[in-house]
Amino acid sequence: MSKLTGLHEAISRLDEAWADAGDSNDLSRDQLIAVTNAIGVLQRRLDAVHVGVAAGIASESRTELGADSLAKQQGFRTPAKLIAAATGVSMGDAIRLIKVGEATAARTDLLGARLPAKYPLVSEALAAGTLSAQAAALIIAVLERCRIAAGPERTAEGERLLVDAAPGLALDEIRRLVVRVEAWLDPDGVEPREDEQRGKRSLTFFERGGRLHLNGNFDVETGAPIVAALRGYVSAAFAARKAAPDPDAPDADHRTVPMLQADALALFCAHVLGCKSEKLPLAGATVIVRMHLDDLESATGTATIDGIDQPISAAAARRMAADGGVIPCVLGGDSEILDWGRKKRFFTKAQRLALAERDGGCAMCNLPPEMVKAHHMRWWKRHHGRTDLSNGILLCESCHHRIHDNGWEIYIDGAGVNARVWFIPPTHVDPARTPRLGGRARFDIAA
Structure with missing residues (x-):
């Protein structure tokens, strides 16, 4: 399917979703969702066309063309200024469109033979309408930063991980993925980057x-x-x-x-x-630094901090663990008893730490661990639910009420901190009731 064909299909889909409504005030709830999804597809399809055109304008405006530069002939100093003026976007957005277009366009070698795009999976996702230009720009930027340190094979694997995980995520969530992948692509670069960032505090x-x-x-x-x-x-x-x-x-x-x-x-x-107050109202807030046992013993690798997206080096984790008010959570060793059955009604501190490791905060909306509560999926009193990890989940108040009031279901796949949390929407949200991955696993990168 050509990019233009995909764009025309997306326009038709929007027409169908809008149906006979006069304007947006006349749309039913189902139509509002259908129109929103159609707009998303249309925007991504348009992005695929736009980045290709932007790359073409940049090619026809390259410096060696001199006075024959397309941008200069149109009265603009650079191709980015031409694009920004024509489309109403910022200069930064125009530059990103050009970079994405150049990184995803087919190339030729010195003999004129066609070569695949520099980032072929990103190019395919753009053409298929599953990736926006903004998301593609984030992915391409991190791959460019790490490609020398990571090497071609690991860079290609990083591209696959990001392209596979990005569909269905908001741009802010993709940024979270990008920082994790950057640490995975270039773990040796985490500590030097920390030194640089520390010098700018x-x-x-x-x-x-x-x-x-x-x-x-x-x-x-x-x-x-x-x-x-x-x-x-x-x-x-x-x-x-x-x-x-x-x-x-x-x-x-x-x-x-x-x-x-x-x-x-x-x-x-x-x-x-x-220093007169005996207790500050911090609601149990604690800095929790998590790293794997192998990384701790070898003094290499990276660690994560609950509520913070950016991974840190093993050296930084050791420094933080030496300070007061910081709990080091080492994964892979012996742990406390995490299943209490009916002996305890409330989840213990050890269980909350384990749930935080599995869920990463609110398992549904990703609110940080210190802003959520541990809930029984099968209620302790009314339904005789057990105070076990398999029956526990971290949820903020809003998501807790949404799940109970709107008919969502929760399914835990696996056991312990490595289990995966799935949310099954009600039929009025998704007639197919396709399970949606929640918790920390949604942002984990496993090559």
């Missing part, structure tokens, strides 16, 4: 207009305790708000999340200065 403040302004920029190792503490305070504040007898009272806590985070920072600093 900063916290500045100044007074203006009667207010104090702070601007912080932290590397992951420095920032992890800050993130855990602020999120813990916010979680505790929301829990207290929920337990209030009259949450709508005039004197009730109506602070926004940014306000709560600002108040948390002030409270923490005041505690350090006075």
